Amino acid sequence: MIKRLKPKSEFSRNVLTLMMGTTIAQAIPIAISPILTRIYTPDDFGVFALFLALVGIFSSIASGRYEMAIMLPKKDDDAINIFALGLLIITIITIVLFLIVCLFHTDLINILNTSSIDKWLYFIPITVFFMGFFNLLSLFSNRIGNYKEIAKAQIVKSIGSAIIQLSIGFFKSGVTGLISGQIISNILANTKLLQSLLHERNFTSKIKIFKMIVLAKKYKKFPLYQVPHAFLNTLASNIPVYMFSIFFSSMVVGIYSLSTRIVFTPLMIIAGASSKVYNQKVTELYNNGGDAYGFTLKLLASLFKKIIIPFILIILFAPDIFAFIFGEIWRDAGVYTQLLSPWIFMTFFVTTISFLTSLMSLQKKALFLEGIYFCLRVLAIMIGIYYNDVHIALIYFSIVGFCMLSYNMVWMLNALKGVK
Numbered sequence: 001m002i003k004r005l006k007p008k009s010e011f012s013r014n015v016l017t018l019m020m021g022t023t024i025a026q027a028i029p030i031a032i033s034p035i036l037t038r039i040y041t042p043d044d045f046g047v048f049a050l051f052l053a054l055v056g057i058f059s060s061i062a063s064g065r066y067e068m069a070i071m072l073p074k075k076d077d078d079a080i081n082i083f084a085l086g087l088l089i090i091t092i093i094t095i096v097l098f099l100i101v102c103l104f105h106t107d108l109i110n111i112l113n114t115s116s117i118d119k120w121l122y123f124i125p126i127t128v129f130f131m132g133f134f135n136l137l138s139l140f141s142n143r144i145g146n147y148k149e150i151a152k153a154q155i156v157k158s159i160g161s162a163i164i165q166l167s168i169g170f171f172k173s174g175v176t177g178l179i180s181g182q183i184i185s186n187i188l189a190n191t192k193l194l195q196s197l198l199h200e201r202n203f204t205s206k207i208k209i210f211k212m213i214v215l216a217k218k219y220k221k222f223p224l225y226q227v228p229h230a231f232l233n234t235l236a237s238n239i240p241v242y243m244f245s246i247f248f249s250s251m252v253v254g255i256y257s258l259s260t261r262i263v264f265t266p267l268m269i270i271a272g273a274s275s276k277v278y279n280q281k282v283t284e285l286y287n288n289g290g291d292a293y294g295f296t297l298k299l300l301a302s303l304f305k306k307i308i309i310p311f312i313l314i315i316l317f318a319p320d321i322f323a324f325i326f327g328e329i330w331r332d333a334g335v336y337t338q339l340l341s342p343w344i345f346m347t348f349f350v351t352t353i354s355f356l357t358s359l360m361s362l363q364k365k366a367l368f369l370e371g372i373y374f375c376l377r378v379l380a381i382m383i384g385i386y387y388n389d390v391h392i393a394l395i396y397f398s399i400v401g402f403c404m405l406s407y408n409m410v411w412m413l414n415a416l417k418g419v420k
Contacts, residue, residue, distance in 0.1 A: 346402050
């Protein structure tokens, strides 16, 4: 009985550690949002959202998705070499991106249809580097159970970003404060996590070029399938930002970005913390013949109970809530939230258990489904563009997201259930 209870207790403690850290980290930007929405305009938030969307699409694949393989090897030495392999790929990607920005700067501005992001294009490569590097650091820390340091790094990032965005914002410098806070806070978070990791592990002596090559081949499914998968997933997630910027306005992008950020933040506090520890626990159960399926169902049921009531309240009163907290100019953000609620709801659950595709080597089908999802999302928004109505675009976007994510979750659970 004690042995049966111990993993649950350990899981709960680890989730609590990460949730406390991430809750503090995520609460800070939420707490200052009513101030930010009064010193920055919807247009500023729109340009900032476009910058983050461009960074996000490359940072998600910057390490060749080898960071997802860090949890898999039995030996820590192999995990360290996968870490080094990912860092090498990130460095190469950063250099290539910088060259592209320098060579095609004017063309990129014309494609994006906004001059406000002009000088900030040059900062995309370095931001991609630090975000990709943080993913590596975070996942290796997760592997060795260093949950407290992950939480501390997230808090450092959040505090740094808040101080910079508020300080610069009061000078009415446009989007400068928002983007500067993002860049500098990422550097601070990386520094914090790297210091704690190197203090405990002697990385350099264990890194071998030959071993990196062997591991790159062994886990080749990650770059072959998960890179295009992650690319399409991030591209699909940010399709509204790209297309609203081109076909509508930066103001629409800003309202959309605030809507999704405010609602997703508390949901991802729970999903993010749970998934980090879930990945470790479900891997252990899967490899040792445990009840990974039952464990997953219990987790999803527990998460459903946590969010259902707050979710219903937000759906019913979102416009009034946004107008009261952030100012009347942001009332439409509440309307956007109502329209997007089905998609947001399913995203929460699928994000929590998405590691299952890696665990069960289902990357190929996952990529196929992501391709379909991407095409349907583009089609959904194009319908709204055709009618010149952003609300129509959001409705179809939300319906497509809910249906595809529901199918994905059922598919992953059925695959896990079938494992003997």
